[in-house]
Amino acid sequence: MIIHAKEPVLEVHDLTVSYSRKPVLWGIDFTLPSGCIAGVVGPNGAGKSTLLKTIMGLIPPSSGYVKLFGHPLEEVRHRVSYVPQRESVDWDFPVSVLDVVLMGRYGKMGLLRNPDRQDKAMAMDCLDKMGMSAFAKRQISQLSGGQQQRVFLARALAQEADIYFMDEPFAGVDAATEQAIITLLRDMAAANKTIIVVHHDLQSARDYFDWIILLNMRLVAGGPTGEVFTDEMIQQAYGGRLNLLAQVGDMMEKRAFPTREP
């Protein structure tokens, strides 16, 4: 079930992506409107990260194309921000939290100019929004995973992009941080930014996202959450795995609370 956006800011057309000639995404076709928070949802190995990497031009598709604001990525790169899945980034080298956020400004200021007071104030403001300004001078490697994640989101904010791709931004963050992030994303969407979030919790997906891309190698459903995020579609995307999980859940429940015959 696919419902298309009227004036799409993102258009993914017939995208097929392979690793060493083995396709992991097949004929993916969807659009997104501006000012929405879209969730990319699907089981492990569904190709969610691959989809984002392909949109960001990091993996060449074997067929199909992607358009952002009606253009290929190269023409609008400065309007696009990407926060990779955290475990894929090695932050072991010595760089301060403020420097990491300032990296988000390079697209705006060019690599040759040094950051000025305005850039720094802007970077501090973004850290503040993520509740991380007190850590500005710390080395990024000294922070916890959840704190690092907030810094990467601050860096994305500093880019002042129009469309944001975030791969599992809630992985390893506490519930309070998750709420803070989702509130921030809502503010951004209200300011007509478009945010695409890879997420794997089905329960909260329904509350967080106004648009859903349900993926399992193929596009199972895409469109407004209320219309496409149905039990039937979820079942299709998760197939047997969800059944299995439900059975395991039942089993554990029975073990924890055995029913006694009177």
Ligand SMILES: Nc1ncnc2c1ncn2[C@@H]1O[C@H](COP(=O)(O)OP(=O)(O)O)[C@@H](O)[C@H]1O
């Ligand atoms: N660099 C790679 N080389 C080969 N196969 C890969 C590579 N990255 C991912 N895959 C495979 O592609 C499929 C989709 O992976 P991925 O996009 O990371 O899924 P998800 O993010 O939904 O968990 C998986 O089967 C995974 O094993």
Ligand SMILES: [Mg+2]
């Ligand atoms: Mg992934």
